[in-house]
Amino acid sequence: MNKNTLVNSKLVCVALNDKAQLAALDSTFNEAPYKKPPTQPVLYYKPRNTWNVDGAEIEWAKDMDGNDVDTMVVGASLGVVIGKETCRVSQADALNYVEGYTVVGDYSLPEETYYRPDIKGKCQDTTAPVGPAIVAADKVTNPDALSVTVSVNGEVKSELALANLERSIAELISTISHIMTLQAGEIIAVGFAGDRVPVAKGDKVEAAIEGVGTLRNTLGGA
Amino acid sequence: MRHARIIFDGRELDIDIDANDRITTADGETLNVALDSDQITWLPPVKEPGTIFALGINYADHASELAFEPPKEPLVFIKHANTLTGHKQVSYRPDNIDYQHYECELVAVIGKTGKNIKREDALDYVAGYTVCNDFAIRDYLENYYRPNLRVKSRDSLLPMGPWLVDTADIPDANALKLTTTVNGKVTQDGTTKDMIFDVPFVIEYLSKIMTLNPGDMICTGTPHGIVDCQPGDTIVCSIEDICSLETRMVSEQEFYGDKY
Numbered sequence: 001m002n003k004n005t006l007v008n009s010k011l012v013c014v015a016l017n018d019k020a021q022l023a024a025l026d027s028t029f030n031e032a033p034y035k036k037p038p039t040q041p042v043l044y045y046k047p048r049n050t051w052n053v054d055g056a057e058i059e060w061a062k063d064m065d066g067n068d069v070d071t072m073v074v075g076a077s078l079g080v081v082i083g084k085e086t087c088r089v090s091q092a093d094a095l096n097y098v099e100g101y102t103v104v105g106d107y108s109l110p111e112e113t114y115y116r117p118d119i120k121g122k123c124q125d126t127t128a129p130v131g132p133a134i135v136a137a138d139k140v141t142n143p144d145a146l147s148v149t150v151s152v153n154g155e156v157k158s159e160l161a162l163a164n165l166e167r168s169i170a171e172l173i174s175t176i177s178h179i180m181t182l183q184a185g186e187i188i189a190v191g192f193a194g195d196r197v198p199v200a201k202g203d204k205v206e207a208a209i210e211g212v213g214t215l216r217n218t219l220g221g222a
Numbered sequence: 223m224r225h226a227r228i229i230f231d232g233r234e235l236d237i238d239i240d241a242n243d244r245i246t247t248a249d250g251e252t253l254n255v256a257l258d259s260d261q262i263t264w265l266p267p268v269k270e271p272g273t274i275f276a277l278g279i280n281y282a283d284h285a286s287e288l289a290f291e292p293p294k295e296p297l298v299f300i301k302h303a304n305t306l307t308g309h310k311q312v313s314y315r316p317d318n319i320d321y322q323h324y325e326c327e328l329v330a331v332i333g334k335t336g337k338n339i340k341r342e343d344a345l346d347y348v349a350g351y352t353v354c355n356d357f358a359i360r361d362y363l364e365n366y367y368r369p370n371l372r373v374k375s376r377d378s379l380l381p382m383g384p385w386l387v388d389t390a391d392i393p394d395a396n397a398l399k400l401t402t403t404v405n406g407k408v409t410q411d412g413t414t415k416d417m418i419f420d421v422p423f424v425i426e427y428l429s430k431i432m433t434l435n436p437g438d439m440i441c442t443g444t445p446h447g448i449v450d451c452q453p454g455d456t457i458v459c460s461i462e463d464i465c466s467l468e469t470r471m472v473s474e475q476e477f478y479g480d481k482y
Contacts, residue, residue: 001435010302016366034365043371045300047273049432064430066338087481117299117367119275123432125337180304180375 005051006081006102006130008185013077013106013192014172015042015114019164021194033115041167041175042114046106046128046189052217054131058107060201060221061124068221071110074199075192076150076207076215078143078162079104080169081134086182094173097182100134101143103215104189105207111196130187132213140211143169150197151206160193167191224465225350226385227308229263230255236269239385257384264309267352267383268331272437274301274380275428276327276356278369280443281416296419296427299369301356301441304377309384312470313357314477315453316376322451324469325356325444326402326459328395328414330421331386332438339429344422347434350386351395353467354441355459357451378477380441381459381469392463396420399462400445404455412445414461 016022016038022029029037052058061069083099107127111118140146143162150158167175169190176188199205202222208214224239236248245253255261278297279290307313315322333349357379362372392398396417402410419427424440451457453473460466475482 001433010304012371036365038364038366040362040364040370040372042366043375044367045302045371047300047432049273049435062430064427066430088478114366115368116297117369119298119300119428120431123300125433179372180302181377183304 001048002052002056002126004053006053006134007051007187009183010186011046011051011104011128011130011189012176012186013044013046013104013189014167015044015192017041017165017167017191018160018194019166022166024194041172043176044117044122047123049125050123050128052126052129054129054215054217056126056129056217057220058129058217059124059126060219061109064120069109072107072199072219073110073196074150074205075106075196076148077104077106077189077192078146078148078209078212079130080173080188080190082182082184082186083137084184086173086177089174089177091170091174094170095137097173098137099184100136101140101212102130102134102187103207103209103213104187105129105205105215105217106189106192129215129217131215135212146209146212148193149208150193151208152197152199152203157197158193158195160191162191165191223388223391224385226267226383227265227269229265230261234265264311264384266306266308267386268437268439270437271303271306271439272435274305274439274441276301276374276441277419277424277443280418281412281445282418283412283416283446292418296424298428299374301375301380305375305380307378307381309381310468311381312472312477313378313381314472314474315451316359317474319359319361321360323358323360323448324402324451324457324459325358325448326400326410326461327354327356327441327444328398328400328461328464329354329382330440330442332434332440333436335433335435337429337433339425339434341422341426344425345389347425348389348421349436350388351392351464352382352386353459353461353465354380354382355457355467355469356380356441356444381467383467384465387464398464401460402447403458404449404451409449410445410447412447416445417442
């Protein structure tokens with residue numbers, strides 16, 4: 001747990017919110033074990049041991065035998081920072097509860113299945129850097145029009161326009177706030193590009209959102 | 223020794239409870255009140271709750287009840303403090319659902335930071351045990367990160383307590399009777415002996431993946447015997463030698479009040 005984390009108490013991530021990814025997986029999601037495509041946002045937590053900061057090293061993950069894993073991947077998302085208690089808010093009112101925006105990185109093992117909570121894939125220490133800072137909400141006029149890029153060693157590997165999210169920021173805040181009461185400082189990572197970017201030991205990764213910031217981290221293990 | 227957090231006489235207090243049910247505050251004051259007094263408001267027993275790990279289908283008979291093969295490795299999902307509430311508090315039933323059930327579970331509370339903890343050392347990392355009721359709403363299950371947050375991350379649907387019992391006071395956490403009553407009628411009658419993955423196994427497993435920290439909790443799953451619960455029902459989840467946890471169900475409207 002990094003004591004300088006920008007996250008307070010909870011980091012909720014939204015999986016499968018890239019329209020192109022959902023379309024590509026549609027036939028898979030009509031088969032076992034899924035049987036039908038998701039009807040609700042697909043959510044997961046990055047727990048507190050994963051929270052990390054801009055500039056920090058991301059530990060290279062080990063498998064259950066204690067050996068280094070072969071492959072890790074990274075995704076990046078806009079992080080929506082909640083500004084006050086948010087309980088059962090409407091979509092129309094949702095953005096009034098946002099204090100600001102930041103960048104969330106999600107380092108993990110490759111996403112192979114969405115059937116069970118991916119504790120073994122996504123909960124390794126240090127794998128959720130958030131930052132570099134929280135940009136006040138009034139400085140970001142249209143968050144749904146932002147674009148998230150991931151670069152590895154200076155080369156752009158992935159770009160996701162948030163216009164291509166299945167569910168908008170306001171819709172997600174409203175839906176999640178009807179499941180759980182959100183508190184100030186809790187962060188929602190609203191969507192990742194469906195194709196996560198493979199990374200290697202020692203890689204330098206930049207997750208960037210214009211007007212929000214660039215989150216820089218280096219993979220360990222080199 | 224037992225440990226709890228209460229509100230008494232307008233004060234929020236950390237208390238110890240001895241074998242004679244005598245209550246002493248952290249400042250050494252003895253409270254002259256009975257444990258079953260309505261003057262005590264019970265808070266969730268872990269003061270600074272961290273990550274809550276919960277196990278699904280961790281009793282073979284419950285797995286068959288749900289038409290699942292017993293798992294080959296633990297099915298773990300994560301919850302946060304918004305779900306917690308205390309003994310003798312309320313939990314809500316969402317509107318327009320058909321099936322919400324309790325899950326009476328033994329909880330191990332982590333007391334020491336650790337990574338790559340060996341099974342034989344695992345109990346050194348456990349501060350104590352308590353009881354939780356890990357409610358589930360089956361209507362909301364979908365086959366994505368199942369059991370999904372809509373089922374398992376709702377406000378108030380993880381009552382816990384009333385107290386923690388020191389690890390040393392429980393020589394074998396896998397030899398305890400576990401029962402649940404609804405409105406006084408026994409609906410669940412099992413034993414922690416039937417747990418598939420015990421606390422030391424789960425600590426070894428989780429700590430291979432990540433660091434465990436004080437205040438993290440492991441809810442170990444529930445045996446056979448789940449029934450639907452309605453507003454107005456009183457549910458008591460009990461584990462022998464640990465504690466009995468009482469919860470009253472209310473409607474969504476009653477729970478959220480002005481925010482409904």
